[in-house]
Amino acid sequence: MKIFNKKTDLKDYLSNLKLMNKTIGFVPTMGALHQGHLSLINKAKQKNDIVVVSIFVNPTQFDNTEDLEKYPKTLENDTKLLESVSCDVLFYPSVKEIYAKNIISEKFNFDGLENQMEGKFRDGHFNGVGTIVKTLFEIVTPNKAYFGQKDFQQLQIIKKMVKKNQLSVKIKGCPIFREKDGLAMSSRNTRLSKEHRDAAPFIYKTLKKVYAKFGTESATKLTEWVEDQFKKHPLLDLEYFTIADEKTLKTIKSKESNKKYRAFIAVFAGDIRLIDNIHLKN
Template identity: 35%
Template sequence: MADIIITRTVSDLRHAVRKFRDEGDRIGLVPTMGALHDGHIALVREARKRAARVIATIFVNPAQFSPAEDLAKYPRTEEADLARLSAARADILFAPTVGEMYPQGFATTISVGGPAAAGLEDRFRPTHFAGVATVVAKLFMQSGADVAMFGEKDYQQLMVVAQMARDLDLPVEIAAVATQREEDGLAMSSRNRFLSPEHRALAPLLHRTLRKAADDIAGGAGIEAALAEGRAAIEQAGFALDYLEARHAASLAPIADPAAGPVRLLVAAKIGQTRLIDNIAAT
């Protein structure tokens, strides 16, 4: 297992990064909330390709949870996460406390629009992306990273972060990493561990439905017809569907004509007590 520097305060993180900077190293950042799986490790591996040094962060950010979501139930597995990060050759783990990130008197947040107000995740979690943008901006400034990795699985989040970095002239490159999947197509997620065996068997239907809708659209079917068929299939399988939408891949604006694309198909649905999201490129 490789050595990894563990930091829990901003001052300790900056001290460690300063040593790397003195050596002229490019810095990569992998922000996470822990409970790491192979999808997170793919981000670390991609960061190693793009930077000499890699910082991984673990912080379960209370600002991105709504009152209806159970922050306490979010899985916390730091010891196992540390072993995985060490094996993947991350150089620094930054795992701050809530008090370190939001000290007494903290009063500043980032207001987000554009892709954060697209009527997708924000329709069900209205304060989520303000919390994401605020903590990610803090991590960018705390680490001084040159490049930051974000998975395409959380596609709307990826677009929000990219917009924020552009709008605020933050000197960090946002690198998108393809969704990592199980052999049956299920997008890897920390929440998959909450699926019962029955629901785990059903969960890959979301990806299959996205693929069929994309194939139908490529074959000349209208977008709305393909989506209507997909929504029916998801609901008939027993999911509680939040949305299945076609959006412009860059702006997340609704799109009705594939020729106006590129098109991204996005889905969110609940099976049992577990909410799953997924997306794919359609054109």
């Protein structure tokens, strides 16, 4: 596996591969890698000649500086994991390499996708996401890029950004990778106390019950039911639960037969914020 810290070095290396008509699959990450990331890399390997993974904890997408400071950094272990799945290239730049002296976000218009769910609770988050993903796409110029559906809103926003900026990369959304007890894999899971880690699978159990009830109960009733479940839970605090249109991400009041819906949830387990979602069959 080749490791690059400088944009110019990576660009030179990849441009030579492109001259040989090699296709490039790209998996952008913030490190603290787990099996969910590796599943994305394996998907990329199946469909591309070369797989590039970036590790960069992006400061402009954190609205909470404490969360940024505490974000786990495990480069040595990450490198071993990447080698274990035969990753071809790791791009590990510094903040200065990406932003120079100007650590601010570009302003994007995502046609309102950014105003739903996460956007209501994390000020400026999606401008930060758009800025770093666009920058990385311009450096790597991949044929395809792979993102997990755990961050479904982010996935839709990146698709919108690619379309609006007429970038030539194809965005591939991949299924949520879960622990055996159902908890969606996340780098933040390592920061959970044992008590909160034991409690956290309740989130997915609740989503599965919503999935089962969605055919016969209204979105409003299901939302009230979920809120009630978490009010009774001693260790988990619900930040939001919503059933939304997959395309617009807007909360629905009533179901329509020709639309796709998804349930989204954000929960605090102590001071660790966990998100999850599930596709609903109408």
